[in-house]
Amino acid sequence: MLAQTTSMPLTGDPSDIARRSASAKTGLYFLMAAISSMFFLFLLSYILRSQVSDWEALSEPWQPLAGTWQLWINTALLLVASISFEMARRDIDRPQQSNTRQFLWLAGLSSLGFLIGQLVFWRYLMDRGFLATTNPANAFFFLLTGLHALHIVGGMVAWTVASRRLSAISQEAGSKSVALAKLSIELCARYSHFLLVVWMLLFALLSSSPGTYAAIARFCGFGE
């Protein structure tokens, strides 16, 4: 017996944008859940490892993270990226899309700026002898910031796609190309907000005092 099938009447635009949009957003949410799981487990490992006597926190007064102005600049860049993506997302709905392109560029450039800023800080640490092998706290710093940066790089790839789709609008004006560009920018915006939150958590943890680590460890049952 074959399937009983039906031909549903066409409803509105036959394009598949609505479907792609819902799927892409769902997929992104699950991707963010998997990434969150990864960083959460790294953070737990960080706390547990911080309770061993060889740990020398980078936030101690004589250590590089005692002053964090460089990382605050990087944080500001990431914040600008996130806000710019959000503005680009909002602007594309307005009749004159005059500012979307500018906001998208600003988002891309500030993301790139964040990556360069992080690299500069890595260089700063290494020049002062804070290598991944010299202390587990350093190793965690490089590992966590490196993985976060890799996720930003992934976001930059998505940014490239969004930019190309935005350019396509001017060449073939139509509701489909606008919708595609909008979807891309929307996904970029959500991902960028997510990575901003992840970074702020990482930043807070990496620059916390050993006392804070000990308190969290006790709370988690790792401590004495």
Added chain:
Amino acid sequence: MAYADDAEHEELHEPTSFISKYVWSQDHKVIAIQYSLIAIFVGLVALVLSAMMRMQIGFPESIDMDSTEYYQAMTMHGMIMVIYLLTALFLGGFGNYLIPLMVGARDMVFPFVNMLSVWFYLLSVLVLLASFFVPGGPTGAGWTLYPPQAITQGTPGAEWGIILMLVSLIIFIVAATMGGLNYVTTVLQARTHGMTMFRMPLTVWGIFVATILALLAFPALFVSGIMMLLDTTIGTSFFMPDMFSPNQGTALDYTGGSPILFQHLFWFFGHPEVYIVALPAFGLVSDLISVHARRSIFGYRMMVWAIVVIGVLSFVVWAHHMYVSGMNPYFGFFFAVTTLVIAVPTALKVYNWLLTLWRGNIHLTVPMLFSLAFIVTFLVGGLTGLFLGNVVVDIPLSDTYFVVAHFHMVMGVAPVLVVFGSIYHWYPKITGRMLHDGIGKLHFWITFLGTYLIYFPMHYLGFLGMPRRYYAWEGYQVINPESAQSLNAFITVMAIIVGISQLLFLFNMVYSYFKGKPSGGNPWKATSLEWLTPETPPKHGNWGPSLPVVHRWAYDYGVPGAALDYTPQTTSGEEVPIHESDHNE
């Protein structure tokens, strides 16, 4: 069902060249077959490794194997079977083939990412197999890869083998994540008209929840893999403690790392992994039992919730793998309790399978035989799990053959029986031909009885106190008396027989592909959507011009007033009354 409205009018770009159709294919069915063939191939490698180990244990004089090779074989056998065979086959193979067909979609929602997933999987397998050919060979650290041993000189494969293993695992996790995003999103977003969540076959539920577990648990393996890779390659001390070189007696450069941290991370992945394999098996076997007993599944909603509850609980039991590592007694108590609590939803499922069979019209087809064998085997393996879940019982039994027998029964043999049953069941849909029944039954009986003759004696050896992981017994007659050695030789003979009998299965797959009896579209007279495709095997896009419309759940067998003993999901309530179990009308 906005998806279905749009999907119906989507243009289908059917691939035309050989390459785009069979190699760089984005069709979920081709990808499923690619996943399955790679998994079966690498599984055969692991099967040969197990035969070599058994020869070494049963008849050491007959095989030229040293301790290094034994541990390498053991490690690779374990890792391949758990990750590269079972996980890949259930999610990448069955998940890919069945999800879109069962929910009435044309394909997965991200076909390109799906294609990338299978190619990353192949890459991970190649990297893993490459470790057989590097200096020092593959890692022999045991499949759990515990540091500090895994990366300390003196352990087999500590130079290159462990690096390739970790890199391969990381690539596999990327592949599994790309596939997993497809499976969950397809289930949530691409169901056809009328296909509510509670009308989905239990197969889809099992794979869906298992995929969510995979997305959340694999990161733990990823995290531990990355950190161990850095410990090995650049000399960080995430897991490596202060220690002396076992060879030279000099202090190594590591300081203060925590091997226990690795164990926590590994098992935070490792225990959900058991259910990443088991939940799809639960789902598949539910459908097999229902179809071949011509009975609606008993307690459908209870079955769904049991799958969800088992999935959630599987995240809070991991430390029962670590009782002998030492832990606060209160933690031990907590993990023992959660472990035993998981038996409740699991037992509910077993009861529901039995109640589905009760007064059913049981057809002893090959898929049904494998399903019945699964229930028994899972029960046996589960009951010994109750032993091992208790701290005080686990400690004396730990590191004995009892544990080996337990986990092989519950997560080796039981899921593999479902794999076989499912292949016998869905092969007609995949190829359009039936597998040979006689060969199938012979394969079943040898496999089923053979595995019991392998693993039942192992429980006794474990009770005798025979430890795992010993590669030779010269000088250890105290723990391996003559009688135990005879039993070991017997187990080896049975293992070889069961191993060789799998050639029957392979032969059957190839033979039936060319010479099998044509199956038609719905040889088992089943109700779920995959049996209702316009063509068999289904063509690109699965459904022709229009998507199917679902009116009922997937388990309407023997509905009063219906002309047939089965009512397909696409039959409307006007033709055949909707079953009262389907609350979605």
